[in-house]
Amino acid sequence: MVEERYLKVRIGDLPLDSGETLPGVELACSVTGRLRPDGSNLVVVCHALTGSHHLWGPSVEGLPEGWWNGVVGPGMAIDTDRFCVVCFNNLCSPYGSTAPSSLGPEGRPWGMRFPLVSCRDVARSQVMGLRALGVERALAVVGGSMGGMVALEMALSFPKVFERCVVIAAPMRLYPQAIAYNEVQRQAIMWDPDWREGDYYPDPGPVRGLATARMLAMITYRSENSFVSRWMREVAHGDPWRWDGKFQVETYLHHHGQELVKRFDANCYLYLTRAMDLHDVLAGRGGSPEEAFGGFSGRDILGVGISSDMLFPNWQVEEVVSSAKRAGVNGWYEEIESPNGHDAFLIDLDQVDDILRTFWRRTGMG
Template structure:
């Protein structure tokens, strides 16, 4: 397939057909997707040599809109505005930054809310289970269409960090560097437990209708509760005290409110739950949390330790001091295993009280180290 012209790659929200009935996407499970569309966005201009691209992989409820207000006619903020843009760590005057919505998502890419070509109806729970490795293989097809054979780096936080590490093991010659923030090559059991409780909140909502709720309001209560629990795992006790303490919401006697929303922290959780219901598909929440559970860099590669020996890119693993969901020992383990296999890896810790959310809300703390790491990739590649 001919590469997309360079002149077209300065825009927002594009679509690529990365699997067709004649060239389907075979998943890790053995299931096949006959048709796959990826929604992606591009920030910055691709060089004529197509050698200045950075791939950003998004987290659980993220999307392709990594940078907002990038153009005068784009009023929507991006989820990583602190990181991507002119003069920022991912400098769009220097790099071409690409971000795609993952398969299984609900922001333009093929997922459970998409039409099943065999039935014409939304897949619902007929959508196959996907893994971060499947997401990466779909992204690789997108880059093939864009004519990008080698990336400067792959970067992401949380589920995005998992994809970044999977990129390094699956396509070791396609990037110079990998930046994994608050992620790991496999999920620890406590995080799997958190995910299962969130899924049960959705699955047990009477409005879930076996996953075929499209055309109805859907499992809004279950999804909101799932998000409420998720938000607790994204924060730290330290940040909860700093932002909410034990403050009571509004006037009146807390003792007389019964089970009504009383504390500010309760109000915050209800607000976050409602916000997600308005923009996200419950089935995608099920599939993407399960994808995180199933992440295992070592699957089919001999062992977890052996898989790190496949990584040829330079690795920057970023831990977050107060992270409950991906404790910093996981990122330190990544560095240890890459080094033990003879690779190059370094560890950076964010001294942030914001828990797992720090990679989003406190990115300036690591902006300069990431800029230096990207600079070092160019020097190494040119040596």
């Protein structure tokens, strides 16, 4: 039985898009399957905002349940019996990679002294991580949501490393409404008196602010139809004409807010949402799709949108594919038909599985 193994990879100093350098960077990662020295069986998977490098299987110590059970594993679309699968914990994430919650040069947690990073910085760190593992090429890089942004940056920044790129429910640049959602979430954290300008360690920190941020995020991850079909105006308990009464949708949001504070760090949340805000594949690449995607010309890209996604609407994913095709990339667009909103790539796994298998066959990996 193939198993997911967990490693720490030291990549040293990381130059950032801001002009600063982050010293002594470490990345946690998972490796499933036996890696060929030339990387000819490697698939790299990039995780979303609060995900981790634990892709499949039950929860393990310090890590929640694998977030892509049903897509990654033996016999799945990302078949761990055929491929070696690597997933890095994102820079700034609290699951083992260098982050604002890590000890800084002064011997205490970085907090808000940590430099701002971009999705391109996260991508650069992960390619440095691959090289530290002795890998110079991969069959494909795949990611959803923030992971899709990182995957796209990996492919465009290092086109000689990746033969294929799969972008699921992610845009080629963040549009103002998504930035606005992120800013409200950050303000919920920063207005919590327990945030203390980010210097709350070793205390739990702004748990109320982080829970509120997650509540807003959960609204953007689902669609109105999904809320209507599940509960409509169903009351969870008490009398809604009194303040101790709650509708089911309210208890749903409170539950997810409380669950996140058990496993995530508030400062990390601030930095990761800002990294998404800074995502723009045209920046620093001439400002045109032809120049941004030109280095990936002749290779294969798949964009997967979601019919009911209000966070990154399907037209934003279509824009990735149309821009790539204008630059000579072999591009395909597919769509998950679902009422589940942005989270459909984590819920409608049968469709994700089918779409990936079709792309593998179409590009010679099937």
